[in-house]
Amino acid sequence: METQTLEHSFSTYFNAKPEFIVRAPGRVNLIGEHTDYNDGFVLPMAIDHAVWIALSPRDDAKVRVRSLDLGVDSAFDLLSLTKGEGWLEYIKGIAFQLQKAGYGLKGFDAMMTGDVPRGAGLSSSAAVELATARAFAAVSGFTWDAAQMARISQKAENEWVGVNCGIMDQMASAACEAGYALFLDCRTLEYQHAPLPENTSVVILDTSTRRGLVDSAYNERRSQCEEAARWFGVKALRDVSVEEFEKSSGPSEVVMKRARHIITENARVLEAVKVMKAGDVKRLGELFNASHNSLRDDFEVTNKALNQIVECAQEQPACYGARMTGAGFGGCAVALVQEEDTKEFTNAVSVAYKKKSGLDASVYVCKASEGASVIKG
Numbered sequence: 001m002e003t004q005t006l007e008h009s010f011s012t013y014f015n016a017k018p019e020f021i022v023r024a025p026g027r028v029n030l031i032g033e034h035t036d037y038n039d040g041f042v043l044p045m046a047i048d049h050a051v052w053i054a055l056s057p058r059d060d061a062k063v064r065v066r067s068l069d070l071g072v073d074s075a076f077d078l079l080s081l082t083k084g085e086g087w088l089e090y091i092k093g094i095a096f097q098l099q100k101a102g103y104g105l106k107g108f109d110a111m112m113t114g115d116v117p118r119g120a121g122l123s124s125s126a127a128v129e130l131a132t133a134r135a136f137a138a139v140s141g142f143t144w145d146a147a148q149m150a151r152i153s154q155k156a157e158n159e160w161v162g163v164n165c166g167i168m169d170q171m172a173s174a175a176c177e178a179g180y181a182l183f184l185d186c187r188t189l190e191y192q193h194a195p196l197p198e199n200t201s202v203v204i205l206d207t208s209t210r211r212g213l214v215d216s217a218y219n220e221r222r223s224q225c226e227e228a229a230r231w232f233g234v235k236a237l238r239d240v241s242v243e244e245f246e247k248s249s250g251p252s253e254v255v256m257k258r259a260r261h262i263i264t265e266n267a268r269v270l271e272a273v274k275v276m277k278a279g280d281v282k283r284l285g286e287l288f289n290a291s292h293n294s295l296r297d298d299f300e301v302t303n304k305a306l307n308q309i310v311e312c313a314q315e316q317p318a319c320y321g322a323r324m325t326g327a328g329f330g331g332c333a334v335a336l337v338q339e340e341d342t343k344e345f346t347n348a349v350s351v352a353y354k355k356k357s358g359l360d361a362s363v364y365v366c367k368a369s370e371g372a373s374v375i376k377g
């Protein structure tokens, strides 16, 4: 993204140069799927697709935002927030939760743009939320605490927008470092920056399928996991080891399948971090494959297109491993690929996927980017 375009549009629209430009990225999750709301472990990476906001403070409590991509202008008052519909709700939700947490906010004029594909499972909404939080921090002059801002953004999404997500997406967008994945303990929010394997590309494969009703399926998985935790007598499935699980029966077959995914996935994340540190990309790829199988067979959140694209990827000699990523039911897969053969890989997968499914994939070869930051001002 050329921020000059954004800066120029701001200047033309508001008749002055912006004082700040902030940026917050989308994310791809490498491994640790549906573990965040089970107090477990995740390993996302911020991607080089993001949301940018150019802004200048105002003297009153008004927040005026123009979306460069949609060509629409919207505004609200910080002192009288009411719920409505559409993209502005993410921004209002952040304003509401920041004020609720005691932050004194200043109004601003802003121009916003972004290139995170929407609805693909790459957390375009977390990118908007964290960019907004970063914008308020810049104009209002409070210090940036990544974990605190991620929690506030998650609350905005849960309580204002009404989507019951976990903490992974917001933490990835808030706290990642360029060149690293984020190994996050979703119970404590402690994290480490985990080095990515050398000479390896992280390739996002968008199936181009989107499924409605994701929310209800997501909420159903959440309650099945809670039921399993109650059955084991623990706070969350994070507290059950693979050994304990293997010795147990359970309330029902389906609930035990869900639990098996979460418990084995947590173990896979811990192993993934170890093998990444050791530079064992081959084993990391095997863990990707095992994660996909578990999401397909036990957690049952893949769809036909995701299974097909993952198979197409796994068949390529340059591929170490591939899996669906994000909530599932449609959207994207992620593959680990030998860097020198990335081009051949992406071409071959696109052709094979088209042949198998009749659909066109979008492919993004991603760089691990930095979390929310002020890039000007």
Ligand code: GLA
Pocket (backbone or CB within 6 Å): 029, 032, 033, 034, 035, 036, 037, 165, 166, 167, 168, 169, 326, 327, 328
């Ligand atoms: C969505 C949610 C996350 C997480 C993933 C599944 O992206 O927003 O909190 O639960 O699904 O891992």
